[in-house]
Amino acid sequence: MQKLTVGLGERSYPIHIGTGLLAKAELLTAHLPKKRVAIVTNTTVAPLYLAKLQETLHQIGVQSVEIILPDGEVYKTAETLNLIYDGLLTHRCERSTPLIALGGGVIGDMTGFAAATYLRGVPFIQIPTTLLSQVDSSVGGKTGINHPLGKNMIGAFYQPQLVLADIATLNTLPDKELSAGLAEVIKYGLIRDLPFLEWLELNMDKLLARDTDALQYAVMRSCQNKAEVVAADERESGERALLNLGHTFGHAIESGMGYGCWLHGEGVAAGTIMAADLSQRMGWISEQDVTRIRKLFQRALLPVRAPDLGVEKYLDYMGHDKKVEGGKLRFVLLKQIGQAELVSNVPSELLQQTLEASVHD
Numbered sequence: 599m600q601k602l603t604v605g606l607g608e609r610s611y612p613i614h615i616g617t618g619l620l621a622k623a624e625l626l627t628a629h630l631p632k633k634r635v636a637i638v639t640n641t642t643v644a645p646l647y648l649a650k651l652q653e654t655l656h657q658i659g660v661q662s663v664e665i666i667l668p669d670g671e672v673y674k675t676a677e678t679l680n681l682i683y684d685g686l687l688t689h690r691c692e693r694s695t696p697l698i699a700l701g702g703g704v705i706g707d708m709t710g711f712a713a714a715t716y717l718r719g720v721p722f723i724q725i726p727t728t729l730l731s732q733v734d735s736s737v738g739g740k741t742g743i744n745h746p747l748g749k750n751m752i753g754a755f756y757q758p759q760l761v762l763a764d765i766a767t768l769n770t771l772p773d774k775e776l777s778a779g780l781a782e783v784i785k786y787g788l789i790r791d792l793p794f795l796e797w798l799e800l801n802m803d804k805l806l807a808r809d810t811d812a813l814q815y816a817v818m819r820s821c822q823n824k825a826e827v828v829a830a831d832e833r834e835s836g837e838r839a840l841l842n843l844g845h846t847f848g849h850a851i852e853s854g855m856g857y858g859c860w861l862h863g864e865g866v867a868a869g870t871i872m873a874a875d876l877s878q879r880m881g882w883i884s885e886q887d888v889t890r891i892r893k894l895f896q897r898a899l900l901p902v903r904a905p906d907l908g909v910e911k912y913l914d915y916m917g918h919d920k921k922v923e924g925g926k927l928r929f930v931l932l933k934q935i936g937q938a939e940l941v942s943n944v945p946s947e948l949l950q951q952t953l954e955a956s957v958h959d
């Protein structure tokens with residue numbers, strides 16, 4: 599088992615990464631001074647892991663209220679968020695009752711937002727069960743829900759008190775979801791960790807075969823990168839924006855195709871190829887670099903061609919991006935492989951070329 603810390607002063611918290619952590623009561627004890635918690639999960643994850651977690655809690659005398667939501671990105675809405683509040687109020691959960699998010703990024707983001715807002719803030723623990731949530735969404739305190747006009751548009755920065763990433767839970771993950779998580783893993787290599795990118799090029803087959811050691815290393819290295827960025831820029835006034843490589847295009851794909859049609863990681867993969875294409879047009883990376891990036895996503899079994907939403911629709915959805923400043927689009931682009939930059943002065947003709955080339959290739 600490995601332990602990292604997200605260093606945020608008095609709001610610092612540990613991330614534990616290993617196999618079989620769901621059964622390790624000692625990791626939870628210190629964070630559960632009161633003997634009651636509310637577990638938020640969904641209809642897919644509950645039959646797999648809810649009883650196991652409840653058994654562990656039982657060993658340390660903690661009772662749990664369960665709130666089981668419908669599964670899917672399409673349910674990451676205000677209506678579903680209300681179901682969490684309904685459950686918490688019905689069961690008379692108090693300000694000292696921690697919420698535990700048991701599931702992927704959708705459950706983690708929604709539970710985090712419920713924790714930030716229920717009774718003006720209650721403690722919150724992340725137990726991520728997808729690769730994507732273990733390497734990205736459970737760490738760093740971005741919480742929220744979607745709006746029909748844009749992804750993750752309503753939310754709050756609210757840090758968990760603990761993250762438990764049990765690698766064993768990845769054994770039940772569908773292949774497509776494993777690949778989606780790999781998109782965010784590759785992202786860290788591209789934006790700030792070239793040695794990790796090279797490691798991924800050597801070990802992609804092991805990751806796809808769910809080799810435990812390889813997965814644990816990838817989760818640990820990704821969380822290390824994310825923890826460093828979050829500690830330096832919690833509220834995204836600078837460096838944290840770089841974690842959005844591929845996301846401006848990717849969110850447009852996700853929203854434009856209809857939530858749940860493209861997985862988040864799939865949108866990020868195709869969106870990163872678009873960002874790489876634009877970086878090449880800016881004269882920063884070479885055609886060989888773009889090919890190298892495309893190949894790695896293909897080896898992770900991810901889509902590398904964007905859907906043809908039409909240039910206007912892309913521009914429309916991208917106009918709702920959270921990085922828009924003064925009405926101007928900003929993009930995370932690659933100065934070189936392993937080094938990203940937030941750019942606000944992309945010439946519109948280059949953006950137009952990227953959009954046209956990406957959807958007509």
Ligand code: NAD
Nearest residue numbers: 642669702703704727728730731734735740767770771862
């Ligand atoms: P998800 O939560 O929809 O999970 C994917 C699917 O896998 C779901 O059907 C889920 O029920 C199922 N599942 C979860 N764990 C499982 C397991 N162990 N075995 C079998 N099935 C399992 O999707 P995700 O990829 O985990 O997260 C995507 C979400 O995360 C998006 O909404 C995205 O916006 C958000 N996100 C947030 C951040 C952040 O910083 N907060 C970062 C990246 C992504």
Ligand code: GLY
Nearest residue numbers: 734738740838841
């Ligand atoms: N996933 C982007 C971030 O946490 O900032």
